[in-house]
Amino acid sequence: xxxxxxxxxxxxxxxxxxxxxxxxxxxxxxxxxxxxxxxxxxxxxxxxxxxxxxxxxxxxxxxxxx
Amino acid sequence: xxxxxxxxxxxxxxxxxxxxxxxxxxxxxxxxxxxxxxxxxxxxxxxxxxxxxxxxxxxxxxxxxxxxxxxxxxxxxxxxxxxxxxxxxxxxxxxxxxxxxxxxxxxxxxxxxxxxxxxxxxxxxxxxxxxxxxxxxxxxxxxxxxxxxxxxxxxxxxxxxxxxxxxxxxxxxxxxxxxxxxxxxxxxxxxxxxxxxxxxxxxxxxxxxxxxxxxxxxxxxxxxxxxxxxxxxxxxxxxxxxxxxxxxxxxxxxxxxxxxxxxxxxxxxxxxxxxxxxxxxxxxxxxxxxxxxxxx
Ligand SMILES: [Zn+2]
Numbered sequence: 001x002x003x004x005x006x007x008x009x010x011x012x013x014x015x016x017x018x019x020x021x022x023x024x025x026x027x028x029x030x031x032x033x034x035x036x037x038x039x040x041x042x043x044x045x046x047x048x049x050x051x052x053x054x055x056x057x058x059x060x061x062x063x064x065x066x
Numbered sequence: 067x068x069x070x071x072x073x074x075x076x077x078x079x080x081x082x083x084x085x086x087x088x089x090x091x092x093x094x095x096x097x098x099x100x101x102x103x104x105x106x107x108x109x110x111x112x113x114x115x116x117x118x119x120x121x122x123x124x125x126x127x128x129x130x131x132x133x134x135x136x137x138x139x140x141x142x143x144x145x146x147x148x149x150x151x152x153x154x155x156x157x158x159x160x161x162x163x164x165x166x167x168x169x170x171x172x173x174x175x176x177x178x179x180x181x182x183x184x185x186x187x188x189x190x191x192x193x194x195x196x197x198x199x200x201x202x203x204x205x206x207x208x209x210x211x212x213x214x215x216x217x218x219x220x221x222x223x224x225x226x227x228x229x230x231x232x233x234x235x236x237x238x239x240x241x242x243x244x245x246x247x248x249x250x251x252x253x254x255x256x257x258x259x260x261x262x263x264x265x266x267x268x269x270x271x272x273x274x275x276x277x278x279x280x281x282x283x284x285x286x287x288x289x290x291x292x293x294x295x296x297x298x299x300x301x302x303x304x305x306x307x308x309x310x311x312x313x314x315x316x317x318x319x320x321x322x323x324x325x326x327x328x329x330x331x332x333x334x335x336x337x338x339x340x341x342x343x344x345x346x347x348x349x350x351x352x353x354x355x356x357x358x359x360x361x362x
Binding site for chain 2: 006007029030032034037038039041042057059061062063064
């Protein structure tokens with residue numbers, strides 16, 4: 001289905017949020033995930049359903065500063 | 067306090083702004099801002115806040131200037147290589163604006179001193195390069211009730227985020243804990259385009275001044291992510307998380323702890339007893355190397 005990932009429309013296979021992470025080869029421990037502006041708990045990534053048009057935000061750790 | 071004629075001239079472009087005026091400039095003169103880390107983000111933030119006439123700038127960093135810092139840490143000059151960063155920064159600030167009192171701490175920001183430090187200031191700026199310190203700053207500002215302007219840079223990307231403790235989302239509302247060290251797979255340099263430090267550090271300084279002046283709308287409950295390659299700013303809405311381990315309904319983080327440093331530290335024998343910060347000047351990027359893989 002087509003969902004929006006970080007502002008970009010993307011075709012991803014599967015039906016739950018975790019499928020989108022897997023499709024992008026992203027380890028769930030390396031990212032905070034928002035579905036339609038609401039944070040999805042890491043434990044719930046595999047049980048939170050996705051539907052076409054959903055907006056996903058993958059927020060990566062950004063640690064630098066010096 | 068009254069401004070001298072010289073000060074009125076120096077700050078005239080502020081005073082001309084109806085939202086600032088003489089009254090706002092006095093607020094700036096009475097403000098105390100703590101900058102944690104006198105490096106990439108800390109450099110531009112300190113310079114602009116000094117130019118703005120911030121009364122007291124606290125600087126904490128225990129590092130010395132390294133040649134590889136100069137590509138982005140613009141407060142330090144070539145002749146400063148090998149000198150303590152807080153001393154180098156203090157000299158530049160005082161040369162730029164003698165009105166500013168600089169309090170320098172040649173030390174690490176750690177659980178033992180964090181709360182005491184933030185309590186002494188009105189706003190805190192995060193200019194550190196590693197997750198344990200970023201989480202510690204977040205926790206200390208929440209527990210100490212101080213506004214925090216968070217910043218981060220990596221490669222061609224940057225992020226700014228303002229936190230009003232107890233009122234807006236904190237860093238842990240989104241990132242519950244530091245990334246597991248095992249996942250930071252390699253210690254290769256990820257690198258950063260130096261100017262990113264200027265873009266993000268000056269936005270942090272802008273946020274700090276807005277908070278001091280009480281003007282505008284702070285960058286709270288939204289993360290501002292900057293992508294230099296596409297020259298794009300993007301706002302990501304975030305909100306307080308009732309399950310946040312720090313500011314949620316059932317907090318589990320109730321005191322400050324020094325998180326273990328990532329695996330890179332362990333590979334460097336000299337650095338293992340150095341606590342939360344990398345020992346060498348430029349260990350910043352490796353901790354996050356790989357974490358942004360797949361974002362593009
Ligand atoms: Zn929180």
